Amino acid sequence: MVRCSNIRKSYVQGKVTVSALKAVNLTVEAGEFLALAGPSGSGKTTLLNLIGGLDLPDAGTIRVDGTALNRLTPAGLARLRLTRIGFIFQAFNLIPVLTAAENVAYVMHLQGVDAGTRRRRALAILDEVGLGDMGDRRPAELSGGQQQRVAVARAIVSGPAIVLADEPTANLDSATGEALLTLMERMNREKGATFIFSTHDQMVMDHAHRLVHIRDGRIEDDTRRQT
Ligand SMILES: Nc1ncnc2c1ncn2[C@@H]1O[C@H](COP(=O)(O)OP(=O)(O)OP(=O)(O)O)[C@@H](O)[C@H]1O
Numbered sequence: 001m002v003r004c005s006n007i008r009k010s011y012v013q014g015k016v017t018v019s020a021l022k023a024v025n026l027t028v029e030a031g032e033f034l035a036l037a038g039p040s041g042s043g044k045t046t047l048l049n050l051i052g053g054l055d056l057p058d059a060g061t062i063r064v065d066g067t068a069l070n071r072l073t074p075a076g077l078a079r080l081r082l083t084r085i086g087f088i089f090q091a092f093n094l095i096p097v098l099t100a101a102e103n104v105a106y107v108m109h110l111q112g113v114d115a116g117t118r119r120r121r122a123l124a125i126l127d128e129v130g131l132g133d134m135g136d137r138r139p140a141e142l143s144g145g146q147q148q149r150v151a152v153a154r155a156i157v158s159g160p161a162i163v164l165a166d167e168p169t170a171n172l173d174s175a176t177g178e179a180l181l182t183l184m185e186r187m188n189r190e191k192g193a194t195f196i197f198s199t200h201d202q203m204v205m206d207h208a209h210r211l212v213h214i215r216d217g218r219i220e221d222d223t224r225r226q227t
Contacts, residue, residue: 001194002028002051002162007060009046020046021057022217028196030161033188035208036198043217044198045090045166051196052085052164053077064162082110086155086193088165092147094139094154100126100146101135104154111158125153129183145176152180156187163187165197169204181207 007024010017020043028034036044049055050062053069062069064084069077081087094103104122113121126135129149131142139147148171155163168184169177181204187193197204205211213221 001030001032001065002026002196003061003063004047004051005061005063007047007050007057007062009043009050009055009057020217021050024060024214024217024219026212026219026222028194030194031188031192033185033195033207033209034197034212035205035210036196036212036214037200037205038214040200042214044214047214048164048166048196048198051162052087053081082107083158084161086158086160086163088148088151088155088163088168090166090170092139092151094147094150096139099136099138100131100142100150100153103139103150104157107154107158121157122153125157126150129153130179144171145173145180148172148176149180149183152183156191156193159191160193162194162196165195167199167201168197169199169201174203177201177203 004024004026007021009021010019024047036047038044050057056070064080067080072080095106098106101119101122104125105118108118108121123135126132129152131146131149134142134146142150148168169180172180184195185207188195199205209225211223211225212219
């Protein structure tokens with residue numbers, strides 16, 4: 001499903017070059033529920049962004065469903081993201097002027113789904129994440145945890161094969177975080193979606209079926225767990 005071979009990525013800032021990923025190899029099979037753990041700055045977000053095709057590695061290859069991302073045109077990459085990948089960002093990235101339902105429906109709009117179906121599916125998925133009566137609220141009228149659930153609903157509404165989540169439980173209290181994880185586990189179990197998270201949160205690590213530790217741009221441990 002996802003195969004990262006010898007990935008390297010550096011960022012240049014002024015005169016300083018930061019080597020964020022150093023020869024990372026990682027294969028993720030369909031249906032995995034995997035957490036990337038590691039200290040701040042270890043390269044987790046960088047790796048998620050590369051897997052999601054938001055950025056390209058300096059060296060190495062990333063294949064998603066056998067397709068090498070560096071071989072795709074920008075339009076091909078955009079299409080792959082739109083049809084196969086759901087993103088949950090650290091800062092939610094909800095569109096402030098749109099309601100919760102419109103935020104969730106937005107991706108379907110890009111996918112060419114008709115307005116009636118968009119609204120119906122958006123409300124159904126919001127109901128599934130416990131926000132059935134909040135579809136008409138704007139992000140500013142929702143708590144952080146509720147915004148995070150809208151972001152999850154938006155990421156999963158079109159049944160993506162892969163969901164990439166950057167610290168999905170950051171900013172959430174533990175009860176809301178646990179509820180969110182349970183929801184994502186259900187999506188993983190029932191819809192077979194592959195989940196890859198980055199996290200500092202022990203609770204997320206405890207729920208993961210596979211825990212990959214990154215330190216200093218390298219994978220230092222990769223453990224499959226009994227759940
Ligand atoms: N756009 C950028 N420009 C310059 N340096 C960057 C950029 N993005 C990341 N870095 C650097 O690359 C390294 C890896 O960052 P990354 O965000 O991948 O870490 P992380 O493990 O996700 O951290 P956190 O847990 O704090 O989110 C860090 O040293 C960071 O400062």
